[in-house]
Amino acid sequence: MARLCLPDGAVRGVDMEGARTGAHMGSYTPGRDGTVTVDNPRHIKALRELGAFPANLGGRTGGGFRCVACSFGSFFKKCSRCGGACERES
Ligand SMILES: [Zn+2]
Incomplete structure (x- = not known):
């Protein structure tokens, strides 16, 4: 599991369905602190490629x-x- 920060409004609440992994990923909507919690490693990787980064940096x-x-x-x-x-x- 990882907490990720999403870089800007363009990515916030992104619908990951049909993202470059081709997987159905659902959507992630950041909480009030602008982070999302992701527990699927493939989703984490895909989000990282979109510019997300670990929230604990x-x-x-x-x-x-x-x-x-x-x-x-x-x-x-x-x-x-x-x-x-x-x-x-x-
Ligand atoms: Zn200060």
């Missing part, structure tokens, strides 16, 4: 926000570590 979030004060990577404009303001990462 910490630091860079990709497509999220970066805290101005402490450089923490956040999915939200308000830093989840220090509460400071975050700017969108590009």
Whole structure:
């Protein structure tokens, strides 16, 4: 099982059915923290190819926000570590 972060809105809630594996994968809709929990290794691999990455990496979030004060990577404009303001990462 793995918790994956999906990089942006284009991938969020992606319908994996008919993805490049050809498998019927159902769909994954991220929770409030922008992650999905996947327990099928093939699904994990396919999602990784789409740009998803393990949620436990910490630091860079990709497509999220970066805290101005402490450089923490956040999915939200308000830093989840220090509460400071975050700017969108590009
Ligand atoms: Zn911060």
